Amino acid sequence: MDSPPASTPPPLFSQPPPLPQAPKQGLSGGAIAAIVGVTILAALAVPTFNKIQEQAEKLRAETRVKELMVPLTEAEKVQAEAFVKELIQAVEKSDNAKIHASMDYDFLAEEIFHGFRDFTQAKKGFMDSATNNEGGIFREVVGQSGRIVRHWKRGGIPTITLRFLPDDGGASYFDILLIRQKAGGFKVGDFYSYLFGVQFSKQLRQTMAFITRADAGVLEQIMGRVARKNDMDALAEIAQASREGRFQDLITLFHKLSPEMKNQSTIFLQYVTALQRLGEVGEAEYVAALEKARGILGEEVTIDLLLMDRHLLKEDYTAARKAVEASLKTIGDDSYLLHLQGLMCVRTNDLPTARDALKRAESLEPDLFDLVDLKMQIRAAEKDYAGVIEAIHAFKAFTGATITPDRLTESVYDDFKKSPEFTSWSTTVKKAAP
Numbered sequence: 480m481d482s483p484p485a486s487t488p489p490p491l492f493s494q495p496p497p498l499p500q501a502p503k504q505g506l507s508g509g510a511i512a513a514i515v516g517v518t519i520l521a522a523l524a525v526p527t528f529n530k531i532q533e534q535a536e537k538l539r540a541e542t543r544v545k546e547l548m549v550p551l552t553e554a555e556k557v558q559a560e561a562f563v564k565e566l567i568q569a570v571e572k573s574d575n576a577k578i579h580a581s582m583d584y585d586f587l588a589e590e591i592f593h594g595f596r597d598f599t600q601a602k603k604g605f606m607d608s609a610t611n612n613e614g615g616i617f618r619e620v621v622g623q624s625g626r627i628v629r630h631w632k633r634g635g636i637p638t639i640t641l642r643f644l645p646d647d648g649g650a651s652y653f654d655i656l657l658i659r660q661k662a663g664g665f666k667v668g669d670f671y672s673y674l675f676g677v678q679f680s681k682q683l684r685q686t687m688a689f690i691t692r693a694d695a696g697v698l699e700q701i702m703g704r705v706a707r708k709n710d711m712d713a714l715a716e717i718a719q720a721s722r723e724g725r726f727q728d729l730i731t732l733f734h735k736l737s738p739e740m741k742n743q744s745t746i747f748l749q750y751v752t753a754l755q756r757l758g759e760v761g762e763a764e765y766v767a768a769l770e771k772a773r774g775i776l777g778e779e780v781t782i783d784l785l786l787m788d789r790h791l792l793k794e795d796y797t798a799a800r801k802a803v804e805a806s807l808k809t810i811g812d813d814s815y816l817l818h819l820q821g822l823m824c825v826r827t828n829d830l831p832t833a834r835d836a837l838k839r840a841e842s843l844e845p846d847l848f849d850l851v852d853l854k855m856q857i858r859a860a861e862k863d864y865a866g867v868i869e870a871i872h873a874f875k876a877f878t879g880a881t882i883t884p885d886r887l888t889e890s891v892y893d894d895f896k897k898s899p900e901f902t903s904w905s906t907t908v909k910k911a912a913p
Contacts (some may be wrong), residue, residue, distance in 0.1 A: 543864060546896040547656070548635040556630065559657055562665045563639050566655075570617050570643070578615050583666035585660045590669060590680035616670045616679055620651055626844070628652070628813050633671060642813060647652035648849075650815050652781055673809060675772070685745055714740075717749060722818035722862040730761070742775050773805075787819075794825035814844035821853040825860050825891060833857050848878065858890045864900035871904070883908055 503724050535774045551559060562581070570576035587609075588602040614621040620643040628640040638654040651674070658668035670679040693892065713732050720729040733750045740746060751772075754765035766789065772782045782804035789801035800823035807816045821836035837853050844850075858866035871882045884905045887896070 527701055540784045551637050559665050570625055573621050575613050579610055581667055583668045585747050586658050586668040591683045614873050629811055643696050652810055673781045676776040719911040726756045729753040799823050819852050825856045859895045864895050864898045
């Protein structure tokens with residue numbers, strides 16, 4: 480790979496920045512890495528930006544969007560779903576070749592690098608780095624269980640929403656932009672992550688502007704606002720602090736930025752990351768940052784799930800329920816989110832809504848293991864102890880796994896543990912134990 484021009488400063492992040500620890504209830508750890516990770520950028524041979532001709536850029540964008548907004552025919556919808564199911568299988572099986580074959584890297588590179596003086600060089604660096612990265616843009620969810628959540632349109636463009644679940648709980652939600660291929664069929668052209676409301680191409684394009692210290696005109700076009708020199712100087716210092724793990728310094732530098740720059744998602748994510756890395760020292764400020772994140776990142780995010788475990792630790796189940804329902808409103812009916820909503824409804828003594836959440840979740844994904852937990856808790860809250868035992872046996876028949884008494888730690892089971900049904904069941908389990 481060619482070396483960057485001498486005038487090009489070092490990458491904003493010489494290695495992937497430290498990533499926030501994700502909650503087990505609400506969100507998988509890999510989701511965050513998939514959003515703020517800029518590993519690909521570190522390997523790029525990046526030329527400097529030239530000023531982009533405003534009218535030419537506007538025409539290009541309008542033409543591109545019109546092409547993408549053509550609705551899918553019924554036959555194309557069937558074809559698109561079959562393609563996405565094969566992609567999910569490739570991700571689940573860690574089939575790197577098939578994952579990369581499903582990507583339209585030419586389209587993605589064009590979205591990221593249009594307007595560069597030497598597009599060919601930039602594209603080559605991106606393609607080399609992207610195709611040599613295991614899992615590509617899906618690298619942080621490789622091996623996880625995937626599912627199609629919905630077909631819909633993002634900005635009028637046909638997309639499909641996916642959910643990935645790791646074995647240890649949590650969920651990641653993404654939109655994939657479908658690109659028609661001249662030879663027929665589809666490929667993935669871009670990727671939107673709901674955690675922080677980040678579209679892959681736009682995030683990398685903005686980061687490129689920071690890395691290359693693009694001139695004010697280009698930055699203004701990309702960011703939608705004027706970039707001040709002292710902001711750019713502070714960004715260089717933030718990059719250095721990030722590389723050296725000086726999180727308190729990074730936070731101090733962040734507070735020196737202009738309000739406009741603080742509201743840039745690329746910078747805001749670094750700030751949030753640094754706060755979490757400080758642990759208890761930065762806890763209050765971290766929570767405050769997450770609580771105002773929707774105001775910065777928009778409503779199409781699931782960032783509320785990052786707060787869920789904190790609410791649970793404080794036994795603030797009303798706040799935890801609000802966090803889940805905010806994400807449910809963003810994503811729409813999803814069995815995993817409905818399962819979380821149901822659990823929080825049990826804890827807030829709203830059994831009618833818990834039952835409704837279970838019913839809706841079962842209609843969408845009856846084989847989701849997590850629903851057994853919700854069903855058991857609802858029945859325990861209803862004092863239907865025979866129903867709890869029935870759910871336990873059904874789970875074993877379906878999965879072959881045995882639920883043991885020590886797994887029932889939630890307070891909703893306190894009365895159940897005093898019942899004859901529990902005594903009989905627990906005795907049977909102990910006798911069957913090897």
